[in-house]
Amino acid sequence: MRVSKRATGAVALGAAFALVASGCSGSDSDGGDAGASTDGAITIEGTQPENPLVPSNTTETGGGKIIDWMWTGLVEYPNDGGAPRNALAESIETTDSKVYKIKIKENTKFHDGTPVKAKNFVDAWNWGAYSPNGAQNGSFFADIDGFTDVHTEDPDGAEGPQKAPEPTAKEMKGLKVLDDWSFEVTLAAPTAVFPTKLGYSTFMPLPDAFFTQKPEEFGRKPIGNGPVKFVSWEDDVMIKLTRFDDYQLRDKMKIKDVNVKIYQDDTAAYNDLLSGNIDFMQQVPVSSLAGDKWKTDLGERAISSTTPSTGIIAFPIYDKRFQNAKLRKAISLSINRQEISDKIFFGNRKPADSWANPLTPGAAPGNCTSCQFNPEEAKRLLAEAGGFSGKLTLAYNADASHKEWMEAVAQQIKTNLQIDAVAEGVPTFAVFRQNINAHKMTGMYRAGWQQDYPDVENWVNPLYVTGGSSNDGLYSNKEVDRLAKEASSAPSLEASHAKFAEAVKLIDQDVPSVPIYFGGQQSGHSEKIKKLELTNVGELDITSVEL
Amino acid sequence: MGRYLLRRLLQLIPVFIGTTFLIYWLVWSVPGDPFAGKCGERACPDAYVNMMTEKFKLNENIFVQYGNYMQNLFQGDFGTTFGGRPIGDIIATSYPNTLKLAVVALAIEALIGLTAGVLTGLRRNGFLDNLVLVSTLFLIALPVFVIGFVLQWVLGVQWGIVKPTVSNEMRISELIVPGFVLGSASMAYIARVSRTSIAENRRADYVRTAIAKGLPMRRVVGVHLLRNSLIPVVTLLGTDLGALMGGAIVTEGIFGINGIGRQVFRAIVTKESATVVSIVVVLVLVYLLMNLLVDLLYAALDPRIRYE
Numbered sequence: 001m002r003v004s005k006r007a008t009g010a011v012a013l014g015a016a017f018a019l020v021a022s023g024c025s026g027s028d029s030d031g032g033d034a035g036a037s038t039d040g041a042i043t044i045e046g047t048q049p050e051n052p053l054v055p056s057n058t059t060e061t062g063g064g065k066i067i068d069w070m071w072t073g074l075v076e077y078p079n080d081g082g083a084p085r086n087a088l089a090e091s092i093e094t095t096d097s098k099v100y101k102i103k104i105k106e107n108t109k110f111h112d113g114t115p116v117k118a119k120n121f122v123d124a125w126n127w128g129a130y131s132p133n134g135a136q137n138g139s140f141f142a143d144i145d146g147f148t149d150v151h152t153e154d155p156d157g158a159e160g161p162q163k164a165p166e167p168t169a170k171e172m173k174g175l176k177v178l179d180d181w182s183f184e185v186t187l188a189a190p191t192a193v194f195p196t197k198l199g200y201s202t203f204m205p206l207p208d209a210f211f212t213q214k215p216e217e218f219g220r221k222p223i224g225n226g227p228v229k230f231v232s233w234e235d236d237v238m239i240k241l242t243r244f245d246d247y248q249l250r251d252k253m254k255i256k257d258v259n260v261k262i263y264q265d266d267t268a269a270y271n272d273l274l275s276g277n278i279d280f281m282q283q284v285p286v287s288s289l290a291g292d293k294w295k296t297d298l299g300e301r302a303i304s305s306t307t308p309s310t311g312i313i314a315f316p317i318y319d320k321r322f323q324n325a326k327l328r329k330a331i332s333l334s335i336n337r338q339e340i341s342d343k344i345f346f347g348n349r350k351p352a353d354s355w356a357n358p359l360t361p362g363a364a365p366g367n368c369t370s371c372q373f374n375p376e377e378a379k380r381l382l383a384e385a386g387g388f389s390g391k392l393t394l395a396y397n398a399d400a401s402h403k404e405w406m407e408a409v410a411q412q413i414k415t416n417l418q419i420d421a422v423a424e425g426v427p428t429f430a431v432f433r434q435n436i437n438a439h440k441m442t443g444m445y446r447a448g449w450q451q452d453y454p455d456v457e458n459w460v461n462p463l464y465v466t467g468g469s470s471n472d473g474l475y476s477n478k479e480v481d482r483l484a485k486e487a488s489s490a491p492s493l494e495a496s497h498a499k500f501a502e503a504v505k506l507i508d509q510d511v512p513s514v515p516i517y518f519g520g521q522q523s524g525h526s527e528k529i530k531k532l533e534l535t536n537v538g539e540l541d542i543t544s545v546e547l
Numbered sequence: 548m549g550r551y552l553l554r555r556l557l558q559l560i561p562v563f564i565g566t567t568f569l570i571y572w573l574v575w576s577v578p579g580d581p582f583a584g585k586c587g588e589r590a591c592p593d594a595y596v597n598m599m600t601e602k603f604k605l606n607e608n609i610f611v612q613y614g615n616y617m618q619n620l621f622q623g624d625f626g627t628t629f630g631g632r633p634i635g636d637i638i639a640t641s642y643p644n645t646l647k648l649a650v651v652a653l654a655i656e657a658l659i660g661l662t663a664g665v666l667t668g669l670r671r672n673g674f675l676d677n678l679v680l681v682s683t684l685f686l687i688a689l690p691v692f693v694i695g696f697v698l699q700w701v702l703g704v705q706w707g708i709v710k711p712t713v714s715n716e717m718r719i720s721e722l723i724v725p726g727f728v729l730g731s732a733s734m735a736y737i738a739r740v741s742r743t744s745i746a747e748n749r750r751a752d753y754v755r756t757a758i759a760k761g762l763p764m765r766r767v768v769g770v771h772l773l774r775n776s777l778i779p780v781v782t783l784l785g786t787d788l789g790a791l792m793g794g795a796i797v798t799e800g801i802f803g804i805n806g807i808g809r810q811v812f813r814a815i816v817t818k819e820s821a822t823v824v825s826i827v828v829v830l831v832l833v834y835l836l837m838n839l840l841v842d843l844l845y846a847a848l849d850p851r852i853r854y855e
Contacts (some may be wrong), residue, residue, distance in 0.1 A: 049630075050585075050629075050630050051629075051630045051631065052630070052631055059585060059586045059587055059591075060585075075648065085834075131592070131593075131594035132594070132598065133594075133598075134592075134594050134597065134598030134599065135592075135594075136585065136586050136591055136592070136595050136596040138584075138592045138594055138595065139592050150590075152593075152594075153581050153593055154593040154597060163597070164593060164594065164597060195748065218632040234715070235632065235636070235637070235640065236640070236641070236805045236809070236810075237805055238715065263712075263803055264799075264800055264803065264809040265800040265801060265803065267696070268699075268711065268712050268800065268801060268802065268803040269712075269803075271699055271703055271704050271711035271712065272710075272711050272712050272803070273698065274704050274708060274711075275703060275704050275710065275711050277710060277711070277712070278817070318803055344697075399816070427578075427579075428579055428584070428816055429584040430579035430580060430581060430584040430816070430817070430818070431578050431579035431583070431585045432584070433583040433584040433588075434580045434583035434584075434592070437583055447588055448588055449588060462589065468588045469590070470588050470589040473592075484710040
C-alpha cells in the first residue's frame with residue numbers, strides 16, 4: 001500500500017469506478033477541434049516524490065502516480081475494478097500455479113528506444129529482490145523460488161547490532177529467460193494470485209540503461225515503457241511528461257503533455273483548481289467537504305468515487321486484555337458506523353460491513369457480522385467477557401485528519417459500553433508506526449488498508465495470517481492460516497476465492513480488528529477536460545483524458 | 548569602528564557552532580524512527596532500513612554524526628536528503644524564493660507602516676489616527692493564515708484579479724499579495740512604533756528649537772524629527788528580515804511558494820537533521836548579519852552613538 005505524504009494530510013486515495021465526467025460526449029460543440037485536443041496539455045496537482053523514481057523503491061503516492069503513468073506492466077487493472085487482464089503480456093500460462101510461462105508482446109519499446117525483452121523483467125526483479133539494494137518493495141518478490149538466497153533477513157531486526165548476512169546468490173533461481181520474448185517463473189509454492197500481482201508497480205521492467213548507472217541517477221530521469229515519457233523534473237515545482245509516440249499497446253494517449261504541478265498545501269491546489277490554473281485534483285481538501293462545499297464550488301466537475309480501501313481500528317492481540325474474542329466483538333458491535341459516516345464524513349465514506357473491501361474481486365459484501373450496530377448484544381458480550389477495567393486508548397497519528405472520527409468512535413464505546421475510552425493522538429506517522437512495528441501498543445490503534453493488487457488474497461494474507469506483513473496486532477489462528485494457505489495455492493482463482501471465503505468466516509468469529517469505513521474519494525477537474533476516467537485505485541487515468 | 552566590526556564578526560563563530568549543534572541535537576532528539584513510516588501500513592523490509600542506516604551513519608552517536616556533518620560542511624558539502632537530493636541544491640533553489648518574498652514583505656511593511664506612522668504621529672487623534680489605530684489592531688489580532696486565506700479566496704478565486712498561487716517565475720507583481728500577508732503583523736507594529744516615536748520627539752527641545760529658528764516644516768520633520776525617531780523602527784525592520792524568512796512557512800504554504808519553510812517542515816517530520824541544520828544555519832547567518840547592520844546604522848542615524 002502506498003502512503004500519502006502530503007504534509008497537511010489528506011487521507012483517502014484511490015477509486016474503483018470508471019467515471020465519465022458529466023455532459024461530455026466526444027463531440028462537443030464548444031469542445032474545440034480534434035487537432036487541438038490531440039496536441040493539448042493538462043496540468044494536474046501532485047506531490048513531490050520522496051525518492052528518485054524507481055518502481056520497486058516507491059511506496060508513496062506522489063512518486064507512485066508518475067510511475068503508474070510511465071510504465072505498463074505485464075497485466076493491467078481495469079478501471080472498473082474487475083479482474084486483471086494482459087497488457088504487455090501476450091500470455092501467462094500455468095498448469096499448477098507454481099511454474100508460469102510468460103510470453104510478452106514482441107517489439108514494444110522503452111522510452112529510450114530499446115526493446116522491452118524478457119530479460120528486462122528478470123533483471124529488474126532480481127535487482128528489487130537483492131537485499132543489499134534495499135528496495136522498499138523488495139518483499140513483493142518473496143513468492144519466487146530462490147528469494148531467500150538473494151534476500152537475507154537481519155537476525156536481530158534492523159534495530160539490533162548484528163548485520164544481515166551477505167546473500168548467497170545475486171539472482172533468484174526461479175527466474176529463467178527462455179528467449180527474447182518469454183521467460184519462466186517458478187514459485188516457491190503454488191500461488192494462484194501471482195498473475196494478478198504482476199500489475200503492481202514493483203513488477204515493472206527496467207531498461208538496460210538502469211543497470212549501467214546508479215539507481216538514484218536513473219530515478220532522476222526515469223525511462224519507462226508506458227504511454228507517457230519523462231521530460232523534466234524540477235524539485236518541488238513541476239514534473240513534465242509527454243506522449244510516447246512509439247507506444248504500441250492499448251491505452252494510447254489522447255492528448256500530448258501532462259504537467260504535474262507539485263503542491264505542499266492542498267488548499268492552494270484547490271484554489272488553483274477553482275480558478276482554472278490546474279485541470280485535475282485527485283482529492284479535494286478536507287476543509288471543502290463540510291456542508292458539501294466542494295460540490296457547490298465545482299458543480300458538475302465534482303467527482304465522487306469509492307476506493308478499495310478500508311479504515312480499520314486494530315487490536316494489539318499481544319496485550320492480554322484484548323485476547324478475549326467476546327470483548328473484541330462487544331467493542332465492534334458498540335460502534336454506530338452509519339452515524340460516523342453521516343456526521344463525520346458527510347456520507348463521503350461508507351460504513352464498513354465486510355472484511356475485504358467489496359470492490360475487490362473475490363470479496364463478498366456484508367460478511368462482517370460484528371460490523372453491525374447492536375449495543376444490547378455488545379453489553380451482553382462484554383458482561384460475558386468479564387468486563388474491561390481501566391482506560392481504553394484508541395491511538396491515531398495526529399499528522400493526518402483522523403482526530404474527529406477516532407474521537408467519535410471512542411465516545412460511542414464509552415456511551416454504549418461504559419468503558420473509559422479515549423482517543424489519543426500520536427504526533428507523527430513515523431512515531432506511530434514505530435510503536436506499532438515494535439508491538440508496543442497499549443491500546444487499540446488506527447490502521448488502514450488499501451489493496452496493492454485487486455484480489456481478496458491481499459486483504460487476508462497480509463492482515464490476518466500469522467506472520468503477515470501488516471498483521472501488526474499478531475493475530476494468529478491456525479485454522480485461518482491453514483485455509484489461507486490452501487486458498488493461496490489453489491489451482492484456480494475461483495477455488496482460491498472460495499477457500500478465502502471460508503477463512504474470512506473464521507476471522508469474523510475472532511474479530512481481530514474493527515473495520516469502520518470504506519474509502520471514498522472526492523476529485524475535481526477543470527472545464528477544459530471533457531472526458532476522464534479514474535483507475536481502480538482512484539488515480540487519474542491520463543490515457544482517458546480528452547479535451 | 549574597524550575593531551568593533553572585527554570583534555562582532557569573530558563573535559559570529561561561537562554563535563554559529565552553538566546554534567548548529569543545538570539544532571542538530573534538537574532534530575536528533577525528535578522521537579520516531581525516520582524509516583518506520585516510510586512504507587505505509589506495513590513495516591519496511593530490514594534490508595531497506597539497514598541500507599539507509601548505514602548510508603547516513605544513523606547508528607553512530609550524536610557527536611560523531613554532528614562531527615561528520617561539520618567536517619563535510621567545511622568542505623562545502625551539505626550532504627543529501629534521505630531521498631538522495633543534494634541539500635546544497637535545495638538551499639540554492641528555495642532560499643532565493645524566500646528571500647524575495649521576505650524583501651517584498653519588508654518593503655511593503657516599511658512603506659505602508661512608516662507612512663501611516665508619520666502621518667498619524669504628526670496629527671494625533673484625528674480621523675486618520677483612529678483609522679490606523681483600528682486597522683492595525685485588526686491586523687495584529689488576526690493570525691497570518693486567516694489574512695492569507697481570505698485574501699487568496701477573495702482576490703484570487705472570487706474576483707480573479709490575481710492568481711491564487713504564485714507561479715514558478717516568482718514575479719514581483721505576484722508577490723505583492725503574499726508579501727502583504729507575510730508583513731501584515733509587522734506593518735502594524737511599525738506604524739504604531741513610528742507613531743509613538745514621532746509623537747514623542749515632536750515635543751523634544753531640538754524640534755522646538757528648529758521650529759523657532761524658522762526652518763521650513765518639511766526640513767524639521769524630514770531631517771531632524773524623522774532621523775531621530777527612526778532608531779526603534781530600524782531595529783524592528785532589521786531584525787524582521789530574519790523573522791520574516793523564518794516565519795514564512797505559513798504564507799509559503801498558502802500561496803504555493805517553493806521556499807525554505809516547506810523544506811524545513813518536511814525535514815523535521817522526516818528527521819533529516821542535516822537538511823534542517825543546513826537551512827537554519829543560513830537563516831542564523833542572516834539574523835546575525837542583519838543585527839550587525841542595524842547596530843552600524845544606529846551610528847549613522849544618531850551622531851551621539853560611536854563604536855570603538
